[in-house]
Amino acid sequence: MELIIDVEALGVDLDALAACSDDEPPGVTRLVYGPADLRARAYLRQQCDEAGLVVREDGLGTLFARWPGREPDLPAVASGSHLDALPHAGRFDGTVGVVGALEALRALRRAGFQPQRSLELILFTSEEPTRFGLGCLGSRAMIGSLTPDQLRQLRDGQGRSLDEWRTSAGFTAPLEEVALAPGAYAAFVELHIEQGPLLEVEGLPIGVVRAIAAPAALRVAMRGQSGHAGSVLMLERRDALLAGAELALAVEAAALGTGSRDTVATTGIFTIGPGAVNAIPNVATLEIDVRDIDLERRDHVLQAIKASTEAICARRHVTYDLIELNADPPATCDPAVVETIIKVCDRIGLPRLIMISRAYHDSLFMARICPTAMIFIPSRGGISHRADEYSDLEQIGQGVAVLAHSLAALSQA
Ligand code: GLV
Ligand code: MN
Ligand code: MN
Numbered sequence: 345m346e347l348i349i350d351v352e353a354l355g356v357d358l359d360a361l362a363a364c365s366d367d368e369p370p371g372v373t374r375l376v377y378g379p380a381d382l383r384a385r386a387y388l389r390q391q392c393d394e395a396g397l398v399v400r401e402d403g404l405g406t407l408f409a410r411w412p413g414r415e416p417d418l419p420a421v422a423s424g425s426h427l428d429a430l431p432h433a434g435r436f437d438g439t440v441g442v443v444g445a446l447e448a449l450r451a452l453r454r455a456g457f458q459p460q461r462s463l464e465l466i467l468f469t470s471e472e473p474t475r476f477g478l479g480c481l482g483s484r485a486m487i488g489s490l491t492p493d494q495l496r497q498l499r500d501g502q503g504r505s506l507d508e509w510r511t512s513a514g515f516t517a518p519l520e521e522v523a524l525a526p527g528a529y530a531a532f533v534e535l536h537i538e539q540g541p542l543l544e545v546e547g548l549p550i551g552v553v554r555a556i557a558a559p560a561a562l563r564v565a566m567r568g569q570s571g572h573a574g575s576v577l578m579l580e581r582r583d584a585l586l587a588g589a590e591l592a593l594a595v596e597a598a599a600l601g602t603g604s605r606d607t608v609a610t611t612g613i614f615t616i617g618p619g620a621v622n623a624i625p626n627v628a629t630l631e632i633d634v635r636d637i638d639l640e641r642r643d644h645v646l647q648a649i650k651a652s653t654e655a656i657c658a659r660r661h662v663t664y665d666l667i668e669l670n671a672d673p674p675a676t677c678d679p680a681v682v683e684t685i686i687k688v689c690d691r692i693g694l695p696r697l698i699m700i701s702r703a704y705h706d707s708l709f710m711a712r713i714c715p716t717a718m719i720f721i722p723s724r725g726g727i728s729h730r731a732d733e734y735s736d737l738e739q740i741g742q743g744v745a746v747l748a749h750s751l752a753a754l755s756q757a
Contacts, residue, residue: 347451347748351741357443358737360387361427362435371731374429376470376481377405377513384427388442388467395450397465403517404495404510406482407467411449413459413755419530419714421459421754423448423747424466426482426706430474434733436537440721440740442467444535448748459755461530468706475500475509477563477631477669483706485522487713492519529714531681531754534707535747536718537735541726542699549742550696551720552685556711557606558642558674559704562632564591564653568662570618570626581624585616587662588628594652595632598645607641608702609634609649631669637700639673646671675708678715681754685717688749694742703728719746 364384367373374380388407392399397409410420425441445465452463469482476498484490496519498506507519538544543551568582592611599609613631632649636642650666657664682698689696701707701718710716721743724734 345455345457345752347455347745349447349451349741349744349748351737353450354443354447354740354744355737357391357446358435358439361439361443365429367432367731370435371432372429372435373431373433374427376428376472376475377509381428382513385467388427388446391446392465395446395453397449401515401517402486402522403515403519404469404482404485404522405513405515406469406486406522409465411453411459411463413462415460415757416462418461418757419527420462420464421531421751422464422466422529423533423535423751424468425534425536426468426471428470428472428474430472430729432731433729434731436723436733436735437539437728438471438536440537440735440743441535444740444744444747447744448751451744451748452752457752459752460757461755463751463755471706473561473669476506479559479670479704480706480709483709485519486524487709488523489709489712492522495519524713529710530757531678532707532710532714532716533681533685533747533750533754534705534710534718535743536705536720537728537733538720538723538726539703539728540723543697543720543722544724544726546697548695548697549722549739550689550694550746551699552682552689552696553701553718553720554677554682554698555637556675556677556701556704556708556718557635557637558639558672559708560634560642560646560671561669562634562646562649563667563669564630564632565665566628566657566662567664568626568660569624571624573622573624576624582661583624584628584662585625587656587660588614588616588630590656591630591653594656595649598648598652599634601648602636602641602645604636604638604641606638607636607645609645635702637674637702643671672704672708675711675716677711677717681715681717684753685719685746685750688746688753692745692749694746719743719750
């Protein structure tokens, strides 16, 4: 089948979505359910309508745009990603996989292809953890690993509930209906930017992901005692910031201590109060991200961080509350789907690298309910989660071509 990917249309979609942002270009900030996210969703819905896809949205706002196959009762084959973007992020993370899936379906339709299984684009709600402290909300809920009651307990940093956010964004369907029926999908393939340097370094246009690293996150809320910066003597202080600073260093040491380059740990959030130059900080809140491709080693680092928290806080007479926000196992991609993608690359003449994903994706969760794999395209300088994240439009087009051919192959039962 001769497939023509409309790279210009991809560029138009990427530009239109980058304009839905609360940041100055080239930065993109698009927090889930905020005005920019709702504008981006409206754009996508319109494109799905124009492409002739049948759209539904679940109670969280995850969007499903389906091209019914010749045998619509068979489990479908799906592709998609997210549109939400963390503060001062770039325009490609997630978005490439959404517009890429859309263009893959458009190209297959233009080519006169008739899928046997239905093909579907999925726009996952809230892959980024920014608003609610937990990433991949849409996919976790779809596979039933987040229950409606757990969803109802989620709050943003100001205490506003996910339920309030989603209903005021217009997503009012019952949360009880978000979990998918078993066997809903025959396969899932996500196209994504690599967010790392390997493809560029190797000079290869396509990565085929065979496994996704295991992410975890902790929130540690420390409470000491405030007081006058002039009159409280050093030995009498219970400074929460200093306990937090020690913990951030302990996090780094725990990751380095495994001796493996595959262990990474980050204190990405560190807030203190009361926030006056002449008052001793009495509260410190840290959010800590830990990842590894080896689950046992990742969990060992989590234990080391918990032990450090206990020891530091005891020594500094600071109390703390530690919550494990998530601790997910790694995912192994499905060998048959990986093989399908490799065969497509070989057939259309695109050299590829078989690799692991150190970033997490909704695929981490989709892999628990159906055969799943991912296609990566190069990220300039390996940069991501930054405004200067960049991927070349032609290379995005090549990723879309691999995706479209793969979806076509998978859709034939
Ligand atoms: C996804 O955004 C991740 O943090 O890996
Ligand atoms: Mn991201
Ligand atoms: Mn992403």
